[in-house]
Amino acid sequence: MFNVHLFLNFILLYSGGEKGGLLDINPGLIFWTIVTFILLLFLLKKVAWKPMLEALKQREDTIRDALEKSQQAKIEAEKILEENKKNLALAEEQTKKIIDEGKEFSNKLKADILEKANQNAKKILDQAKLEIERKKEEALGELKEVVADLTIQATEKLIDESLDKKKHRQLVNKFISTLPKH
Amino acid sequence: MDSTQVLADTLQKSEDNSSSWIVEHITDSSVLDIEPFGVIHLPSIQFNLFGMDLDLSITKHVVFLWIAAIILLILMRYTASRYKKSLIPKGIANVIEMIVTFIRDEIAAPTIGENYAVKFLPFLGTIFFFILTCNLLGLLPYGATATSNISVTGSLALISFLMIQGAGMKKNGVLGYIKGLIPHGVPVFLIPIMFVVELLGLFTKPFALTIRLFANMTAGHVVILALIGLIFILKTPFISPVSILFALFIYLLELLVALIQAYIFTMLSSLFIGMAIHQEH
Numbered sequence: 001m002f003n004v005h006l007f008l009n010f011i012l013l014y015s016g017g018e019k020g021g022l023l024d025i026n027p028g029l030i031f032w033t034i035v036t037f038i039l040l041l042f043l044l045k046k047v048a049w050k051p052m053l054e055a056l057k058q059r060e061d062t063i064r065d066a067l068e069k070s071q072q073a074k075i076e077a078e079k080i081l082e083e084n085k086k087n088l089a090l091a092e093e094q095t096k097k098i099i100d101e102g103k104e105f106s107n108k109l110k111a112d113i114l115e116k117a118n119q120n121a122k123k124i125l126d127q128a129k130l131e132i133e134r135k136k137e138e139a140l141g142e143l144k145e146v147v148a149d150l151t152i153q154a155t156e157k158l159i160d161e162s163l164d165k166k167k168h169r170q171l172v173n174k175f176i177s178t179l180p181k182h
Numbered sequence: 183m184d185s186t187q188v189l190a191d192t193l194q195k196s197e198d199n200s201s202s203w204i205v206e207h208i209t210d211s212s213v214l215d216i217e218p219f220g221v222i223h224l225p226s227i228q229f230n231l232f233g234m235d236l237d238l239s240i241t242k243h244v245v246f247l248w249i250a251a252i253i254l255l256i257l258m259r260y261t262a263s264r265y266k267k268s269l270i271p272k273g274i275a276n277v278i279e280m281i282v283t284f285i286r287d288e289i290a291a292p293t294i295g296e297n298y299a300v301k302f303l304p305f306l307g308t309i310f311f312f313i314l315t316c317n318l319l320g321l322l323p324y325g326a327t328a329t330s331n332i333s334v335t336g337s338l339a340l341i342s343f344l345m346i347q348g349a350g351m352k353k354n355g356v357l358g359y360i361k362g363l364i365p366h367g368v369p370v371f372l373i374p375i376m377f378v379v380e381l382l383g384l385f386t387k388p389f390a391l392t393i394r395l396f397a398n399m400t401a402g403h404v405v406i407l408a409l410i411g412l413i414f415i416l417k418t419p420f421i422s423p424v425s426i427l428f429a430l431f432i433y434l435l436e437l438l439v440a441l442i443q444a445y446i447f448t449m450l451s452s453l454f455i456g457m458a459i460h461q462e463h
Contacts, residue, residue, distance in 0.1 A: 022205060022400065026333045028227075028237045029210060032244045033328075033337035040251045041308045048258030049304040052282065055265035062269065 148172050204407045208400055210241045210331055216324050243328040250315040250328070258311070282307055289449050293456035302455055305345055309338065310448040317399060317440030321433065329443075330399035332392065339388035339395075342451045347384070350458030362461035387454055391447060398443045402436035 151172050152165075214222040226239040257278065264275040271279045285307055290299035313329055320327025328334045350359045363380040364373055409429040413422050 022209060023332055024209070025336070026210060026237070026241070026331075028239055029241060029243060029331060029333040030337045030340075031238055032240075033247060033334045034341060036244075036247045036251055037308070037312060037338065037341055040254060040312060041305060043255055044258050044308050045304045047255065048262040049307060051262040051265060052258070052279075053300065053303060055262075055269060056279070056283065056286075059269040 144176060148176065151175075204404060204411065207407055208327075208330055208403050210243045210333075212239055212241055214242055214245060214324075242326050243331050243334060246316065246319050246326045246328045247334065250312060250319055253315055254308075254311050281310070285310055285448060289445075289452050293449075293452045294459060295456065298459060302345075302349070302452070306448050306452055309342065309451060310444050313338065313395065313447050314440060314444035317444060318437075320399065320403065321436060321440065327399050327403060329395055330403060332396045335395040335399075336388075336392045338447070339391040342391060342447075342454070343385075343388035345451070346387070346454045346458045349455045350461070353459045354461060359458070359461070366462075387450075391450060395443050395447055398439055402432055402439055405432050406436070 148169070152168060155168070155172075212224050212226060214224065216222065224240045224242070224245065226237075228235065228237050228239065230236070257274070261271070261275040261278040264271050282303075286299060286303055290303055290306055294302055316329045316334075317327060319325045320330065329338075347359075350362075353359075354362055363384075364376050368376050406429045409425045409432065412425050413419065
């Protein structure tokens with residue numbers, strides 16, 4: 001840093017001879033330095049170094065503990081999250097299944113009801129048809145009678161001649177059977 | 183760099199103008215100079231031990247070592263107390279914590295190894311903050327840089343050296359450690375030479391630590407003082423803008439150097455401890 005040669009010259013210039021030179025060794029000062037330093041070392045060891053280093057270590061341990069704990073908590077949280085996701089997926093699947101089942105059931109029910117109703121309606125229709133057929137037969141029968149009677153009366157009146165009733169009826173019946181059915 | 187030219191000029195001038203005031207400023211003294219308010223004379227403690235004269239006087243640098251120690255004690259105690267309230271630090275405690283974790287994770291852990299790092303952290307942290315505080319105190323007005331005194335840096339390196347050898351011997355056993363100094367696969371006839379070389383290597387490490395810290399902390403101050411001294415040596419106020427701008431630049435550089443040197447000292451201590459522990463590498 002400084003010019004060494006010059007510096008050494010300077011020291012040599014003032015180190016020899018006269019008292020109080022730069023390189024003078026003073027035993028008293030050596031004694032006091034050693035005493036002061038050793039005393040300071042012991043006092044500081046007791047007063048400062050021990051508590052300070054302990055506190056430092058304690059703090060480092062605390063930080064390490066906290067870090068480890070947080071790491072663990074993170075892992076646990078991730079586990080829980082994973083589990084939650086799984087549960088959610090399971091629940092969704094189940095819901096879908098239930099809904100599907102419901103849909104299927106309702107469809108079946110609907111089909112059943114429709115079929116039943118159709119059957120019922122057909123049955124009723126058939127009955128009604130039969131009834132109608134029957135009534136028609138009946139009415140037609142009645143009508144035949146009435147028409148026969150009326151025809152007889154009318155014919156009686158028209159020809160004013162009373163035929164043999166039996167012969168007459170045969171005649172009319174013959175005539176009616178020639179008529180179209182409806 | 184221009185500042186070295188300036189320093190050269192200053193040195194040349196010193197042949198006729200006494201510039202010993204620069205050294206006086208940097209070196210230790212027995213008075214605290216707080217100029218407009220006078221000076222404080224520090225107590226001198228001298229006694230004779232087994233026929234040896236021991237001078238344990240409280241000097242300026244001792245005072246600044248103590249100031250650094252007290253600042254650190256208060257600061258670290260405050261930081262530690264913040265953790266009792268909450269594990270999350272705030273303000274200054276946050277800065278301290280950042281540095282401590284830096285020393286732990288970037289300096290100690292890679293060089294010593296994860297398992298041993300925490301064991302040496304109090305030592306490494308203390309030496310880092312102590313050197314840093316001493317370095318920064320020297321940058322304050324009226325401050326003195328204790329770490330620019332070779333006795334202080336030598337003592338710190340000595341403690342570091344003892345720590346390195348202690349760590350190595352504790353891990354590998356005293357004999358195992360000494361045996362481990364010689365690398366594997368060295369021919370038998372080379373072992374004595376290698377042993378001497380490795381032993382010397384052990385001592386050069388703290389020596390390098392000593393000189394590095396001392397030289398770095400001294401050099402910046404010398405350059406700043408030389409730049410300011412230029413005004414008086416050239417005896418013209420017109421040089422002062424240049425002096426002050428350069429001095430400011432060096433001051434900012436010193437701020438960086440204060441941090442870097444504390445880091446390097448800690449880093450190398452940690453590295454040497456790691457090498458002493460894991461001898462096989």
